Amino acid sequence: MARLGLLASVIAAGFSLISPALAQSTVTIPAILELSGAGAVSGTNFRDGMLMAIEEINAKGGILGRKINNQLLDTQSDAGISRAQVQKVLDNDPHVILGPVFSGSVLVSMLLTQQAQIPQIVGGEAAAITQKGHPSIFRTSFGQQFSMPKIANYIRDGIKAKTVAVLWVNNDFGKGGRDNFNKEMAARNIKVVADVSTESGQADFSADVVKIKSANADAIFVYTNEEESARFLREAKKQGIRAPLIGETTLLGQKVIELAGEAANGVRGHVGLTVDAPIPAVKEFADRFKRRFNYVCDHNGIKGYTAVYFIKHVTEKVGKFDSKAFAAAAHGITISPQQEPNILMEASWDKNGDIDRDSFLGEVVNGQQKIVEILPKLGK
Amino acid sequence: MNRFGAIALGAAAIVAIVAPFFLRRYGIYLISMWAVLTIAAIGLNLTLGYAGQVSLAQGAFVGIGAYTVALLTQAGWPYPVAFVCAGALCFAIGWLLGYPALRVQHHYLAFVTLAFTTLVFLVLRNEEWLTNGIYGINGIDRPVLFGWSTGSALDFYFFCLGMLAFLSATTWWMLRSPWGRAFLALRENPIRALSLGLDTRRYTLMAFAIGSSLGGMAGALYAPLVQFIEPNSFALGLSFNLLLMVIVGGSGFFFGPFVGALVAVLLPEWTRFTEGYYLLIYAALVMVMMAFCPSGLLGLVGRVSKAMTRRAPSPPLLRVEGTDP
Amino acid sequence: MESFIQLLVSGLATGAIYALIAVGFSLLWQTSHTINFAQGEFVMLPAFFILAVMNAGAPFWLAALIGIVLSVIVLGLLFKVVIVDPMLKYGVLPLVISTIALSLFLKEAAKDFYSSQAQPFPTLVPATDLAVFGAVVSTQSLAVLAVAITTVVALHLLLHKTRLGRSMQATAQNPTLAKILGIQVERMVLYTFLLNAVLVAIASILITPIYLAKFTNGEVLGMAAFLAAIIGGFNQVRGAILGGLILGVLDNLSAVYLSSQYRGAFPLLILIAVILLRPHGLLGRAEERTV
Numbered sequence: 001m002a003r004l005g006l007l008a009s010v011i012a013a014g015f016s017l018i019s020p021a022l023a024q025s026t027v028t029i030p031a032i033l034e035l036s037g038a039g040a041v042s043g044t045n046f047r048d049g050m051l052m053a054i055e056e057i058n059a060k061g062g063i064l065g066r067k068i069n070n071q072l073l074d075t076q077s078d079a080g081i082s083r084a085q086v087q088k089v090l091d092n093d094p095h096v097i098l099g100p101v102f103s104g105s106v107l108v109s110m111l112l113t114q115q116a117q118i119p120q121i122v123g124g125e126a127a128a129i130t131q132k133g134h135p136s137i138f139r140t141s142f143g144q145q146f147s148m149p150k151i152a153n154y155i156r157d158g159i160k161a162k163t164v165a166v167l168w169v170n171n172d173f174g175k176g177g178r179d180n181f182n183k184e185m186a187a188r189n190i191k192v193v194a195d196v197s198t199e200s201g202q203a204d205f206s207a208d209v210v211k212i213k214s215a216n217a218d219a220i221f222v223y224t225n226e227e228e229s230a231r232f233l234r235e236a237k238k239q240g241i242r243a244p245l246i247g248e249t250t251l252l253g254q255k256v257i258e259l260a261g262e263a264a265n266g267v268r269g270h271v272g273l274t275v276d277a278p279i280p281a282v283k284e285f286a287d288r289f290k291r292r293f294n295y296v297c298d299h300n301g302i303k304g305y306t307a308v309y310f311i312k313h314v315t316e317k318v319g320k321f322d323s324k325a326f327a328a329a330a331h332g333i334t335i336s337p338q339q340e341p342n343i344l345m346e347a348s349w350d351k352n353g354d355i356d357r358d359s360f361l362g363e364v365v366n367g368q369q370k371i372v373e374i375l376p377k378l379g380k
Numbered sequence: 381m382n383r384f385g386a387i388a389l390g391a392a393a394i395v396a397i398v399a400p401f402f403l404r405r406y407g408i409y410l411i412s413m414w415a416v417l418t419i420a421a422i423g424l425n426l427t428l429g430y431a432g433q434v435s436l437a438q439g440a441f442v443g444i445g446a447y448t449v450a451l452l453t454q455a456g457w458p459y460p461v462a463f464v465c466a467g468a469l470c471f472a473i474g475w476l477l478g479y480p481a482l483r484v485q486h487h488y489l490a491f492v493t494l495a496f497t498t499l500v501f502l503v504l505r506n507e508e509w510l511t512n513g514i515y516g517i518n519g520i521d522r523p524v525l526f527g528w529s530t531g532s533a534l535d536f537y538f539f540c541l542g543m544l545a546f547l548s549a550t551t552w553w554m555l556r557s558p559w560g561r562a563f564l565a566l567r568e569n570p571i572r573a574l575s576l577g578l579d580t581r582r583y584t585l586m587a588f589a590i591g592s593s594l595g596g597m598a599g600a601l602y603a604p605l606v607q608f609i610e611p612n613s614f615a616l617g618l619s620f621n622l623l624l625m626v627i628v629g630g631s632g633f634f635f636g637p638f639v640g641a642l643v644a645v646l647l648p649e650w651t652r653f654t655e656g657y658y659l660l661i662y663a664a665l666v667m668v669m670m671a672f673c674p675s676g677l678l679g680l681v682g683r684v685s686k687a688m689t690r691r692a693p694s695p696p697l698l699r700v701e702g703t704d705p
Numbered sequence: 706m707e708s709f710i711q712l713l714v715s716g717l718a719t720g721a722i723y724a725l726i727a728v729g730f731s732l733l734w735q736t737s738h739t740i741n742f743a744q745g746e747f748v749m750l751p752a753f754f755i756l757a758v759m760n761a762g763a764p765f766w767l768a769a770l771i772g773i774v775l776s777v778i779v780l781g782l783l784f785k786v787v788i789v790d791p792m793l794k795y796g797v798l799p800l801v802i803s804t805i806a807l808s809l810f811l812k813e814a815a816k817d818f819y820s821s822q823a824q825p826f827p828t829l830v831p832a833t834d835l836a837v838f839g840a841v842v843s844t845q846s847l848a849v850l851a852v853a854i855t856t857v858v859a860l861h862l863l864l865h866k867t868r869l870g871r872s873m874q875a876t877a878q879n880p881t882l883a884k885i886l887g888i889q890v891e892r893m894v895l896y897t898f899l900l901n902a903v904l905v906a907i908a909s910i911l912i913t914p915i916y917l918a919k920f921t922n923g924e925v926l927g928m929a930a931f932l933a934a935i936i937g938g939f940n941q942v943r944g945a946i947l948g949g950l951i952l953g954v955l956d957n958l959s960a961v962y963l964s965s966q967y968r969g970a971f972p973l974l975i976l977i978a979v980i981l982l983r984p985h986g987l988l989g990r991a992e993e994r995t996v
Contacts, residue, residue, distance in 0.1 A: 036659055036813070038612070038921075040821040076659075078613055079516065080606045084413070088406035107518045108608035128515075170505070170966065172610075175514050197965050201925060203916045206715035207960035207968075210708045227823040227917055238834050238841050239711065259825055259917060295822060434798065480981050487740055487797065488980045491935060495973040506966045620805055627802050657817055663810035667803050671791045674799035 027063060027321055029054075029311065030071035030089040031098040032109065033123075037077030038171070038200060041225070042101045042300045046123050047072065048293050049304030050098060053342065063312050064321070075100050079108045086112045095321050096311050099123060101300060103172040110134050119327050121307045123300055126176045130352040136327035138353040140306045141299065142272045144180045146354065147248065150375055151221070151270045152184035154361060159244055161218035165194035167208060167232065169224035174200075177223040177248070193217050202228055205235040213241055222247040226298060230259035237263035249274055249299045252362050252369055258296070261367075268363045268372075273299040276369040277360060281337060281344045302344070309342045310335065348377065400537050408533040409605075414645045415540040416601045419547055421625045421637030423594025426551070428623070429632035430563065431587040433482065436619040437493035440500035441470045441592045443614025445599025447504065450517045450609055459523035459604075466600040467593045474592025478585045497619050504611035516610030520603050530604070540601055547594065552634065554590075563587065624666060630676030639677050711840035712957040718846030720933075720953020721853035725908040726926055727933035727945035728860065729901035735877040735940055736897040739789055740801055743808035744905070745927020750811055751776045751909035752826055752918040753819050765827050773906040781902030785895060808923060815920035828914040849911045856907065857946055864942065873897060932972050936979050938989025947988055 031050055034043030051070070058067045073089065075082040082105035089097060090112060097113060100106050101123035110132060113120045119136035122129060127145040130137060155161050164185060168178035178195070185192055194215035196208050209232070212220060220243050222229060229251045236245065247269040250256070254275060257264045271277070275286035275297060285305065289297045313335050318325045334348040347357040361373040400408045424438045445466035452462035481492045504511050511517070522530045523539075530536040554560050563583050566573040574580060603609050621644060629640025647665070651658035673680035726748055733739045741747070755772035759765065788807060792800040830848045834841050864870035875883040876893040884890050916922050929952060937948020952972055960968040979986060 036816070040816065044821050078617075079608050079610055080413070080602070080613055083606050083608070084406065084409055087409050091404040091406050104516050104608070104610045104612070107516070108606065111519065111607055126515075170514065172514050172516075199969065201919075201921055203922075203925070204715065204719050204957070207712060207957040208965070210711055211961055211965070214708060227919065230823075230917070231915070238843055240841065255822075259823065295820070434801070484980055484984050487801075488935075488984055490740075490801070491931060492977055492980050494931075495976050499970055499973055502967055502970050624802065624805070627799070631798075657813075660810060660813040660817060663806045663813065666806035667788065667810065670799045670803045670806070671788075674792065674795040 025066055026069040027066045028069045028071060028092060028094045029096055029098060029308075030073060030092075030094050032073045032075055032082060032085045032089065032105075033099040034077045034102055034105070035072070035074040037075075039075075039077040039100075039102045039105075041227075041298075042123065043075075043077075043099075045298050045300035046099065046101055046304035049289065049297060049301035049306075050308055051304075052289060052292055053305045053308035056342070057308065057312055063315050064319070066321075068308075075102070075105050077102060077105070079104050083108045083112065090116045090118065094118060095315070095323060096121065096326065098304070098307055098311075101303075103129065103176065107132075110137060113137075117327075118323050119330070121310065123303045123307075126172060127180060128176075130354045134353075136323070136330075136353070138310070138330060138349060138355075140303045140310060140347075140355055142357075142359070143354050144176050146356075146378065147270060147272055147359075148177065148180040148184045150359065151246065151248065152181065152188055152190075154268075154270060155185075155219055155221070155246060156188045156190060158361070159219050159246070161190060161244075163191045163193045163215075163217045163219075165196070165212045165215045165217035165220045165243075166192055167196045167198060167212060167220065167222045167224065169200050169202075169228055170197045171200050173225070174198075174223055181221060181223065198224060198228060198232075200225065200228070203231055205232045206239070208232070209235045209239045209241065212236075213239060217243055219243055220245050222251050224250065226250050226253060226255045227259065229256045230264075233260040233263040233267065244268060248272070252364060253298055254296045254369065255298055257364060257367055257369065264364045265366065266364065268361070270359060270375070271362050271369075271371075272357070272359045273302045274360070274362070274369065275302070276362070276371070277345075278371050279345060281341060285342075285344060306343055306347075309340055310347075313340045313343065346377075396541060400534055405533045408537050410645055410649070412533070412537045412540045412605055414641050415537070415544045416598050416605060417622070417625065417644065418637050418641040419544055419601070420595045420598035420622055421629070421641050422548060422551055423591035423598070424622050425591075425626050425631065425634075425637045426587045426594070427591035428626055429630075429636065430555075431584045431591075433584060433588060434487070434490040434623075435493045435588070435591070436490055436616065436623065437477065437496050437592070438595045438622045439614050439616065439618030439620075440497040441474065441595030442599035442602060442618060442622075443500060443504060443609075443611070444473065445470055445596030446603040446609045446614065447511055447517070447599075448596070449600040450520050450603045451510070453521065453523070453604075454517070459525065463597065463600045466596045470596025470599075471589050471593035474589040475585065477592075478588040482581060482584050482588060493619075494616065497614075497616055501611050501615045504614065511611070514611065516608060517603075518608045520607045520609070522604045522607070536605065540605070543597070543601060547597065551594075555634070559583075559586075627674075628666065628669060628676055630678030630682075633676065633678040633682075636676055636678050643677070708961070710838050712961060713954060714837060714840045714842050715846070716954030716957040717950055718842065718849055718953070719956070720950035721850045722908060722912050722949070723926075723929040723933045723952050724946040724949025725853050725856060725904055725911070726930040727937065727949050728857070728942055729904040730930045731934045731939055731942060731945040732877075732897050733901055734934075736873065737789065737793070737894045738797060739793075740797065740804065741901075742801060742804040742927070743811060743923075744930045745923030745925070746808045746811040746815075747776075747780050747902070747905040747923075748909050748912065748926050748930075749815065749918075749920065749923040750780065751906040752913040752922075753815050755910070756824060756826070756918055757819070769910055772910070773903060776906035776909075777899050777902045779902075780905060781899040782895075784902075785898040789898075808927065812920050812923060819920075821920065823917040823919040826913040826918050829910065845914060852907065852911060853946075856904065857942075860942060869896070932976050934986075935976060936972075936986055938986030940985065940989045944986050944988035948986065951987075 033047050054068045054070050062068055073085040075085055082100055086109040097118055097120045103124040103126035106122045106124040106129055114134045121138045125144050127143050130143055166178055168174040182192055194212055196211050198208055222245055245267045249271045251267055252269050252271055314326055314330045318329050330349055331351045335343045336346040345357055347355050349355055356377045359375045360371045362369050362371050420438055420442050427433050427435045448466040448469055449462045453459055481489055505514050522536055530539045562578055566578055566580055566583050625640035625644045626637055628643055630636035647662055648658050651661045730744045733741050751772045754775045755768045758768040758771050788803055792803055828845055830844045834843050864874055872888045873893045875888055876890050880890050933948035933952045934945045938944025959971040
């Protein structure tokens with residue numbers, strides 16, 4: 001009887017795995033994202049930015065007359081499940097795939113999309129992603145190999161620091177950033193006097209602040225996720241850290257300011273994607289997002305949003321739904337807001353799929369992020 | 381095994397062999413994952429269902445096995461050798477861990493194994509020189525065995541299925557051997573077994589070590605299946621999952637792990653239409669199941685049909701009312 | 706030296722929180738042999754109750770009270786009646802599985818029905834900083850210490866000086882004998898669950914301003930509760946408290962003086978050592994094993 005149960009289950013499973021046929025009047029753009037587990041915050045932000053873009057595009061008639069059919073799949077922040085989802089999606093011959101965000105899941109999915117020659121637009125920032133020779137991988141945010149030199153230059157020229165302390169979160173995001181950062185520091189002869197790793201989800205930073213304080217560096221580079229940044233800033237203020245705190249969007253963003261309160265004042269850093277950029281299109285996007293979803297989106301939301309418009313623009317340029325032609329057209333393309341207003345800022349994509357775009361140096365003053373300087377594209 | 385059971389088993393085997401031809405790559409990947417997880421669950425069932433020890437370490441052993449195979453094959457060692465190494469290494473570690481750990485009471489063992497799993501995770505993550513740390517190991521090739529390339533989804537599935545058949549047959553044979561019978565007797569009545577001169581601890585330790593070894597072998601298959609491994613996949617989450625599989629399928633039943641793993645792999649699929657609430661539903665279903673049939677699905681089936689499927693008596697931790705001994 | 710004191714003080718503050726959570730965990734084990742793997746989520750949840758009530762317009766103090774009441778009902782009464790009671794007759798293992806599933810359920814429920822993002826949470830005391838022996842400690846941490854100590858003292862008085870408390874202890878030590886003596890064992894067990902619910906609600910109100918309300922809070926806190934309870938001694942309330950404080954301080958010291966990547970490892974190694982060498986913990990009584 002148990003064996004019959006086994007048999008019945010397998011048959012039922014078979015039925016559940018055979019996918020329905022797709023209508024010709026839609027185009028399938030599935031998204032494989034971290035909707036639960038450790039990456040839930042990043043994945044859900046990316047998803048919401050993406051959903052808003054899809055709603056807007058579908059309201060205007062879709063891409064080349066076909067509405068976007070968006071399939072949403074959860075990787076549960078696990079590589080094995082990511083791979084399963086990518087496999088599932090590839091079985092249905094999608095046009096383009098969006099996501100994942102976590103670098104580990106991205107790498108495992110790349111193995112499959114490369115074989116299938118389907119373009120993939122990811123949210124991961126690890127340098128390795130665009131260095132593997134995948135012919136159709138793209139991203140809508142800076143790789144760490146591009147953002148770290150900018151920060152390093154700022155530390156050398158703007159702060160004029162000779163020694164630096166690094167605080168980083170021990171996941172693929174934080175470690176990748178820290179590795180790239182240390183490399184840039186070495187290239188500029190700036191000594192890393194403290195290298196402090198923290199855990200994802202950590203709440204008590206007193207020990208880490210003590211270590212950093214006793215290292216007495218000229219500047220402190222903080223590379224953790226938003227919530228941990230907020231907790232760290234509070235502890236740093238409490239223990240009276242004087243050296244400048246430098247970071248990226250995950251240190252200067254609206255969300256961190258909201259959670260850290262006064263402790264965020266004085267923090268400086270490089271922001272690639274931020275809802276606080278002094279660009280009207282970005283501000284309008286941020287307002288629309290807030291009204292639609294009731295929270296302030298982080299940089300992952302912008303990644304998701306611009307990714308969909310990137311797909312729309314390139315597909316329309318090619319004129320048909322051809323995955324190979326998509327990749328060819330997308331390499332080397334530059335999209336400006338005149339052509340596509342919802343790309344928000346002019347951006348170019350190189351032959352590896354990396355993005356080149358203006359970015360900003362910011363500082364938190366009186367609870368607001370102020371842009372101090374605009375850093376132009378590297379390729380101009 | 382009675383005739384009814386034999387027919388059912390035969391039918392299931394036929395389905396297992398024929399099903400992949402009706403499935404696409406995603407479906408084949410899922411059933412390959414089922415086969416791999418069943419092997420790990422069989423190992424845990426030995427420890428938990430038969431020896432009555434609550435172990436939360438099985439996830440770590442799967443991880444050790446996976447990393448062993450990944451590192452060795454990427455260093456050029458042939459896959460069969462790496463596979464055996466994974467099993468042997470996990471057996472050794474299981475023995476070393478079990479030796480002091482099995483002296484404590486059941487609930488303490490859960491915490492010791494919980495601590496062990498987290499420690500293994502920390503080592504896998506921090507020792508970058510060995511394991512590539514948090515970045516994981518990517519691009520693990522599927523093995524070529526005696527000229528047969530298992531690269532395609534279908535081929536690799538049959539490889540996994542073959543290993544599952546082989547390992548479960550071995551386990552079955554082991555349980556029917558004199559050693560195995562002493563082992564079952566021990567669980568049925570430990571005091572009596574002791575009075576007959578059996579060394580309880582030795583048997584329990586052996587079961588734990590063999591169970592760990594099976595976990596390692598499951599890991600050895602996991603690595604080429606997913607082709608990417610990272611420390612996060614082998615942390616407490618996997619141990620909890622395997623525990624749930626064994627319990628839901630029926631702890632102490634030989635085929636419990638098969639059913640449990642099937643539920644664990646398919647349930648997310650069936651509840652996926654609920655768009656993101658499926659983990660919630662999965663958890664709720666497990667709780668309901670525990671309230672109504674804590675001896676698992678096979679226990680429920682056994683009670684309902686009264687068919688005499690060959691099973692081990694309930695472990696001391698599960699006292700189900702109203703069942704035959 | 707100044708840093709050492711800072712670490713000690715911060716560690717004690719964090720440890721006090723762990724102690725509060727561990728105490729409830731110990732109590733549940735002692736009276737009803739329930740290993741509550743969902744204890745961490747029990748601490749995570751009341752904060753969300755309170756936030757939800759505040760979103761409906763109530764002021765903080767009212768929301769906090771309602772939150773405590775809701776905790777007592779859901780995490781105390783419902784937990785016992787719906788989950789623990791039906792399972793207990795099947796033994797410890799199904800209950801363990803159930804509480805593992807429950808922890809997953811509560812975590813996903815908070816994420817799906819409230820938010821996956823961290824939410825700020827109002828503090829009981831205004832957050833200013835004081836200098837104590839050269840170290841800086843926030844008033845929040847002092848409040849936590851104060852409330853924790855008060856709770857422990859109150860609990861001690863309850864358990865040892867009141868009839869009710871002594872009945873609860875009797876139930877924990879020998880339920881059969883307690884029943885013979887006329888103690889309403891079932892009711893005592895219920896009180897333990899309600900007490901645990903109150904403790905976790907208080908812990909939630911104290912911790913969440915620092916930790917921020919997030920659905921993953923339970924993972925870290927639950928683990929800390931198990932470690933504290935076992936290291937200190939599973940069968941004594943005092944043990945849970947000592948375990949919590951030791952854990953808090955040890956975590957900080959090991960992060961600074963040993964490796965930061967392995968900071969999580971030291972408490973675990975101590976746990977393993979304690980279980981293998983002295984399973985009843987530092988302060989616990991040795992349990993007799995019946996054959």
